[in-house]
Amino acid sequence: MNDAPRRPRRSSGRTTLADVARAAGVSPITVSRALRQERGVDPVLADKVRQAADQLGYVPDAAARALASQRSTQVLVLVPMLSNTLFVDVLEAVHRTLFPAGYQPLIGVTHYDTAEEELLLRTYLPHRPAGLLVTGFDRSETARQLIAHSGIPCVHLMETSTAPGVHCVGFSQVDAGAAITQHLLDRGRRRIAFCAAQLDPRTLQRAEGYRRCLRAAGLYDPHRELLSPERSSISLGARLFEEMVQRMPDIDAIFFCNDDIAQGGLLAANRMQVPVPQRIAVAGFNDLAGSDQMVPPLTTVRTPRAEVGQAGAAMLLALMRGTPVPQSCIQLNYELVVRASS
Amino acid sequence: MNDAPRRPRRSSGRTTLADVARAAGVSPITVSRALRQERGVDPVLADKVRQAADQLGYVPDAAARALASQRSTQVLVLVPMLSNTLFVDVLEAVHRTLFPAGYQPLIGVTHYDTAEEELLLRTYLPHRPAGLLVTGFDRSETARQLIAHSGIPCVHLMETSTAPGVHCVGFSQVDAGAAITQHLLDRGRRRIAFCAAQLDPRTLQRAEGYRRCLRAAGLYDPHRELLSPERSSISLGARLFEEMVQRMPDIDAIFFCNDDIAQGGLLAANRMQVPVPQRIAVAGFNDLAGSDQMVPPLTTVRTPRAEVGQAGAAMLLALMRGTPVPQSCIQLNYELVVRASS
DNA sequence: CTGAAAGCGCTTACAG
């Protein structure tokens, strides 16, 4: 008798679709259809299936589903850093847009490092995410190719580009940097310094805006720039303020490339008894949490990061679904927020 | 002639293991072994395989791999909120520990909402993560069961418990809350207020520590507690400070449950010209970025969040590998950081 | 509306 039921050679022991089918007295395919709410299943049967599934504690296997259907519901989202709360706001908006639509963001943090971004892509691309959301355009050639060859729809966030075939949602970092500098000029400031940290591409674009504006006014002086490659932070901002004031005591304003270092600058001014804005006006960038609470409240640029996240995710949704995308590059608006520090 | 090569009924068109095998002139299984660096493959063959894979731009399919091997390399990490930078530090440490070990964190944000946590579990458990890292013990019964029935190893972060079978890494929020309160007592403060936001379990545990300490000293007065369910933020801290000072003008110290509201309190004090610490001493919790830069610098409790993330991930690693875990519950130390605000 | 067969792209388990 060799028709004895031989045990399967590999078994996970888990409850499968087949188990549910047996319990509900239907075929596996009907279970699959009922559980996925596919229309065209007898409601009575569907109910019986759901009940059986519940009772057995059935949890569908996402890997099997992805393999069979050739589609995943994960979206890889690459951001530089979570300690820059800017990106937390972007991620929140991305999640709010993608999750209800049936996609799950898979967050990867590059630490502003192109090699790390490449490693993340190598690690996550095998999961065949349904879509890609990346920050800016600055990446290794290999990373670029990995993305292109994957054939996965990709939207770039935070910056804009008019290159053909590129999808992006952002705003002009250069213009925004120029606008806040112009505001300081309009307030009568003439010796405006620039303090920056991290020196990522967007920071450098703001620097460009700063220079463009001051050059146009014939007031640009490179000695008034203090650029630190260190990670942006409140305490670094304090140090930059001290150094700037010591080195160039005649400056009458400082534009900090990000609100966290601006807040640090304001606190240092307070400690050093440097009157703000009387002696030195201070402006930041991004309007982060707490900037409105500083003493004096910080003048800054409100950047549309939630909107970037929302619109970027919505654009990706359209690309993933094959719906037409009205605009492949969306340029959003920033807003000057003038408070007492300038 | 019915032996014409009939096209497969479903084809993804992607480069597969079989394509690489054909190109390298070996069997698929050898490609699989070579690419996974399994030992016992002729180095010459392995090299040929890798070359062929590179040339074809082969990207292995994680879903197929997961299905065949019945194992995934993702670890689901559930945290309450990314805007609380505390958890960003936890996540960083988790990533630094898991990623080099071959596991990828899959971040889920619960927004301090047990229903949302349940939804996240329902959504991500089908991916059969290799491990689970969750925050604290406060969750719905359903969530608890989903975790238990999944059979997936799980480590709880931020709090400790002596319940059998529970794995956790944290510190005593109650003791830490009591310790900072005791510090204020030691400084001679007698009418110590408590301001809190969010009111999540850990915040309430700190409140318990505050009460325990003051009751022991015979100085507890419930009117000096200001508990807001609103999300913790610098601006909320400013409002809480103002309200507290107005309502209970005789207080001589405030313990804020988190540094962000403490920073807001300090800024409000500055604005209101309330001398700190002369009239009111201020203490926070967590030693977040910027607390050391406040004017005056903020007294607080440095909590071991990076250590929690690191040790929690290390414990999970052991559980996933089936290695013995020396201690199922690790209690870490916090540290009083006394600065000029108290 | 329901189902039997085939297949998604890998790895396991067994041989040699």
Add this chain to the structure above:
DNA sequence: CTGAAAGCGCTTACAG
């Protein structure tokens, strides 16, 4: 050290 077969747990594509 290498490979042919079977199987992981689903869904697609085709019938009825």
